[in-house]
Amino acid sequence: MGSQSDWDTMRHAVAVLDALAIAHEVRIVSAHRTPDRLADYARTAAGRGLSVIIAGAGGAAHLPGMCAAWTILPVLGVPVESHALKGMDSLLSIVQMPGGVPVGTLAIGRAGATNAALLAASILALGDLDLSARLETWRAMQTAAVADVPAR
Ligand code: RP5
Numbered sequence: 001m002g003s004q005s006d007w008d009t010m011r012h013a014v015a016v017l018d019a020l021a022i023a024h025e026v027r028i029v030s031a032h033r034t035p036d037r038l039a040d041y042a043r044t045a046a047g048r049g050l051s052v053i054i055a056g057a058g059g060a061a062h063l064p065g066m067c068a069a070w071t072i073l074p075v076l077g078v079p080v081e082s083h084a085l086k087g088m089d090s091l092l093s094i095v096q097m098p099g100g101v102p103v104g105t106l107a108i109g110r111a112g113a114t115n116a117a118l119l120a121a122s123i124l125a126l127g128d129l130d131l132s133a134r135l136e137t138w139r140a141m142q143t144a145a146v147a148d149v150p151a152r
Contacts, residue, residue: 077105
């Protein structure tokens with residue numbers, strides 16, 4: 001994530017990764033404030049054994065795009081909701097990548113963070129039958145948790 005202030009959104013991705021027992025690391029890496037950290041992180045990610053990067057940032061959210069510029073790993077971008085523009089700035093900063101350098105862009109905010117983790121799980125599950133089974137179970141539990149009628 002680009003800042004400590006992104007944690008309240010990105011913790012929802014971490015919660016899903018924890019629930020699915022997916023090994024992960026969590027780092028603050030700012031495209032603007034720590035550009036060298038970003039370059040080091042993204043350039044060494046594949047060599048360190050990472051398979052997917054979830055990058056959440058807000059405002060002028062260049063973190064996911066710059067990550068994708070430095071690595072061929074899949075990069076999933078989460079637009080964090082900004083105060084000034086409600087995350088529309090984040091969304092447009094992340095989604096409108098030039099052809100040739102993809103970022104898979106999720107929804108603004110909590111839903112995007114949750115779905116980034118689930119999408120990462122789907123990618124990883126292609127080569128991991130145990131994870132695939134855990135993901136199927138997670139989905140089934142979600143379905144079972146939806147009531148037929150609303151509480152009133
Ligand atoms: C972005 O600027 C971060 O991803 C964060 O969403 C936003 C604001 O950062 P702070 O000023 O709260 O550290 O780089």
